Amino acid sequence: MKSDSTQISLANFFIYNTDYGHKEGREAEKLFYYYPESEKIERKVRQAGFCAGMVRFAETFKSNKPCEFVHTDKLRIVLYQIDDKFWMVMSLNVPVNSSKEPDDDQIVDHLYMSILNQAYNFYKLFNGNIGENLERIGAEQLRLDLKGFFDDYLDKKLLTTVVDSNLVNTFNGIQFMSLDRSMYLKVQCLLNQLEEKVPLVEKTVVMHNDQLIWNGLEQDDIACIYNYLRDLVVLNLDSSSSSSGNSSSSQSQQIARFLVDHNRKNGLNLFIRIC
Amino acid sequence: MNQIKIFIKEKKLANQPTTSHAAANIPTSDVYFEFEKVYLGANSSDQYYLIPYNLSRLTVFIFIRVNNESFKLSLLKEIDDMLASSMLIFLQEIADSQLKINIKLNNMTNPDEKEIKYIYFNRLNLAQKTTIANLRDMPKNVINLLGQLSKDLRTQCDPCGEIFVKSGKDYWLACKKSDQREVYVVVSQKNANLTLIDEDIKQLCSTNFSNIFFME
Numbered sequence A: 001m002k003s004d005s006t007q008i009s010l011a012n013f014f015i016y017n018t019d020y021g022h023k024e025g026r027e028a029e030k031l032f033y034y035y036p037e038s039e040k041i042e043r044k045v046r047q048a049g050f051c052a053g054m055v056r057f058a059e060t061f062k063s064n065k066p067c068e069f070v071h072t073d074k075l076r077i078v079l080y081q082i083d084d085k086f087w088m089v090m091s092l093n094v095p096v097n098s099s100k101e102p103d104d105d106q107i108v109d110h111l112y113m114s115i116l117n118q119a120y121n122f123y124k125l126f127n128g129n130i131g132e133n134l135e136r137i138g139a140e141q142l143r144l145d146l147k148g149f150f151d152d153y154l155d156k157k158l159l160t161t162v163v164d165s166n167l168v169n170t171f172n173g174i175q176f177m178s179l180d181r182s183m184y185l186k187v188q189c190l191l192n193q194l195e196e197k198v199p200l201v202e203k204t205v206v207m208h209n210d211q212l213i214w215n216g217l218e219q220d221d222i223a224c225i226y227n228y229l230r231d232l233v234v235l236n237l238d239s240s241s242s243s244s245g246n247s248s249s250s251q252s253q254q255i256a257r258f259l260v261d262h263n264r265k266n267g268l269n270l271f272i273r274i275c
Numbered sequence B: 001m002n003q004i005k006i007f008i009k010e011k012k013l014a015n016q017p018t019t020s021h022a023a024a025n026i027p028t029s030d031v032y033f034e035f036e037k038v039y040l041g042a043n044s045s046d047q048y049y050l051i052p053y054n055l056s057r058l059t060v061f062i063f064i065r066v067n068n069e070s071f072k073l074s075l076l077k078e079i080d081d082m083l084a085s086s087m088l089i090f091l092q093e094i095a096d097s098q099l100k101i102n103i104k105l106n107n108m109t110n111p112d113e114k115e116i117k118y119i120y121f122n123r124l125n126l127a128q129k130t131t132i133a134n135l136r137d138m139p140k141n142v143i144n145l146l147g148q149l150s151k152d153l154r155t156q157c158d159p160c161g162e163i164f165v166k167s168g169k170d171y172w173l174a175c176k177k178s179d180q181r182e183v184y185v186v187v188s189q190k191n192a193n194l195t196l197i198d199e200d201i202k203q204l205c206s207t208n209f210s211n212i213f214f215m216e
Helices: A041-059 A109-127 A130-163 A167-171 A181-197 A219-243 B073-108 B140-156 B194-208
Strands: A009-017 A031-035 A069-071 A075-081 A086-093 A201-208 A211-215 A255-258 A271-274 B005-009 B030-034 B036-040 B046-055 B058-065 B115-122 B128-130 B160-167 B171-178 B181-188
Touching: A009 A041, A009 A130, A031 A041, A031 A130, A041 A075, A041 A086, A075 A109, A086 A109, A086 A130, A109 A130, A109 A167, A109 A219, A109 B036, A109 B140, A167 B115, A167 B128, A167 B140, A181 A201, A181 A211, A181 B073, A201 A219, A211 A219, A219 B036, A219 B046, A219 B058, A255 B073, B046 B073, B058 B073, B115 B194, B140 B160, B140 B171, B140 B181, B160 B194, B171 B194, B181 B194
Parallel strands: none
Antiparallel strands: A009 A031, A009 A086, A069 A075, A075 A086, A201 A211, A201 B058, A255 A271, A255 B046, B005 B030, B036 B046, B046 B058, B115 B128, B115 B181, B160 B171, B171 B181
8 A cells, every 4th residue: 555655554564473483494484464465475574583583682671561662764663462472563654754754753652552452352352362263273274364354454444543543543442321320220120131031141232322331241342342333333323324314214213123244244134123 | 053044034013112013013025144253251262142233323232152052033032022112212211311411511501712622531441531523623733742642641640640732823732640540631722821721621620520530
């Protein structure tokens, strides 16, 4: 993706495993995913090797945290250890200012760390822990899975978030809805009834538009899934408002339905009932 | 193999949720449906079906463990029966209470020439509240400055502190941190000075965050 050099852009994004690729001539095995795919293999290997080297080097200082950011003139590298042996790395092109000098101040490190965090959380949500996946399906299959997943993720999400990251969209926050006490209790009561009568129902989350009313999940889980749930609701709101626009739908007519993620499943329909 | 695929008849039901809906069943078409599976729990150890049940603005997300064999189509019907009527009532009540709040707000806002906007974060429960509808509408240097301020708050103000910055001619930025809670305020006002801005911030905190403790 060629873009304006005054803007932050993604130089590369890759995942490597420090257990792989130790033998000479087979260094490329340490790479599990690499974007852009068209990059020369030597360069891919060199990038991953450089990052692994930086991490090892920083370890000698006995810091309690691993190396997270590397600043160079043209690149900003963000390293995130996603599992024991797996690292997720993102490099950003440092934008230039009006006098063509690199403008280092435009990139705020920890915002980009939280973007990587989001990316792995999103992977984990649908695929589970990456280390366990390696044991379960093997390196070859994992590479294919990662390619399928992250090609799509980069295209739909990461490439735009990188350009347009700010305090709010990287915080990963949750918008709670302020309800009065009695209303809140009524919602909780209904959910308790549901869990009582339908014992298969284990956990529930309730949202009003994009705001959270009730969360029955653990804190870490809701942090991972909230963005996804919000997008699901918002996308479906859009599609339902556009599809019902042509009919003379009165306000009293409300539709209850099970939602489908149009991004992940193509061309499927909804279960609809009109109350 | 363990994907569950379900066929459901599309149904049209009577307009009043309180009346029996079986009477007006008009099956129109078969629709195909498959649920997402998500991993939850520490170490992503447990897999759940995610069933989003939506009625207008309310959505209930239901999580059901994947290895459960007894998950049948009738379950969706049960969920639907359980939730639909109550959710309709909730929607009405929520709409009513929001209307009241809006009326109150409209009466409160006085035509003021200066513009104060804020972003509030609580890192403990991840709550986020903002009056900036779209941060992209702010000038780029302000957005960038907010990012830098969050870094400064993190590194310099521990556990609490506040930073004031003037950016350009018209923008003042202030941020406050108290343990895990952070608030960022953007004031757009010509000819303001630090004391005025400080008062603005104090007032904003006392009206909007009266129940949240900020160390002074």
